[in-house]
Amino acid sequence: MMCAQMMRAQMIMAGLMAGGLVYGQNSQGEAVFAQTCATGYCHGAKGTASGAPRLAGRGFDVAYISGVVTRGIPGTSMPAFSVRMPPPALAAVIGYVASLNGISVPNPTGGQPATTAALSAEASRGAQLFKEAARSFGRCSTCHELGGFGIPVAAPIVHAPDSVAALKSLATPAVKTATAGAEAMPALVLSDGKRSTVFYDLTSVPPVDRNAEPGSVKFADGSAWRHLSVIGAYNDSELAAILAYLRETIKP
Numbered sequence: 001m002m003c004a005q006m007m008r009a010q011m012i013m014a015g016l017m018a019g020g021l022v023y024g025q026n027s028q029g030e031a032v033f034a035q036t037c038a039t040g041y042c043h044g045a046k047g048t049a050s051g052a053p054r055l056a057g058r059g060f061d062v063a064y065i066s067g068v069v070t071r072g073i074p075g076t077s078m079p080a081f082s083v084r085m086p087p088p089a090l091a092a093v094i095g096y097v098a099s100l101n102g103i104s105v106p107n108p109t110g111g112q113p114a115t116t117a118a119l120s121a122e123a124s125r126g127a128q129l130f131k132e133a134a135r136s137f138g139r140c141s142t143c144h145e146l147g148g149f150g151i152p153v154a155a156p157i158v159h160a161p162d163s164v165a166a167l168k169s170l171a172t173p174a175v176k177t178a179t180a181g182a183e184a185m186p187a188l189v190l191s192d193g194k195r196s197t198v199f200y201d202l203t204s205v206p207p208v209d210r211n212a213e214p215g216s217v218k219f220a221d222g223s224a225w226r227h228l229s230v231i232g233a234y235n236d237s238e239l240a241a242i243l244a245y246l247r248e249t250i251k252p
Helices: 027-036 062-071 087-100 121-131 133-138 164-168 236-249
Strands: 175-180 183-192 197-201 208-212 218-221
Touching: 027 087, 062 087, 062 183, 121 236, 164 236, 183 218
Parallel strands: none
Antiparallel strands: 175 183, 175 218, 183 197, 197 208
């Protein structure tokens, strides 16, 4: 059900949230849902059934909701809204549908404000480096979203490492070892339940969004994968500028 294409605005949440504000049943998400989803021939008001199935009280988890909303369901009338909605609206509607299933959803932007204060010269340089297209998939925004730019493969950045050395040795406890048959790979698990097994395979850059039959992939804590392996496109001076950008942008 999940496609492998990496969308700009994917709001990957399951098991990757590191805190933040709570959307809950927010008015923005309800308004977006009413305008876009509750159209009669699709879903009904407040997640009731209509032309499409009921969404309220179905026991869906956040990963499942996020995946379906962002990627759609191939072969059905459910489109991929990651290419139709800006990230704030996408996050709000995911939070609203989650609230219909009794879930309070952390803010996928990590509590960062919608507006950005003026940056210092060093932080401005870091902002450009963070998303610099010339670095192709070696740039930070390949796996991180900040300030509305990038792909949130990893958890929201809520704390900037203290130094370049700390950034290079960053612990990655969320990365597990996935084993499918004779194949083993480093993985970020998005969903591993009765409905789906979805994870990012970190073997290559960019990470590959993979899906498998429930129970067909085994996940074990720990991996030989290291953050250092994917930041080699930057020298220490550039990494220091990126850290300056993170410190000035990320707000508690």
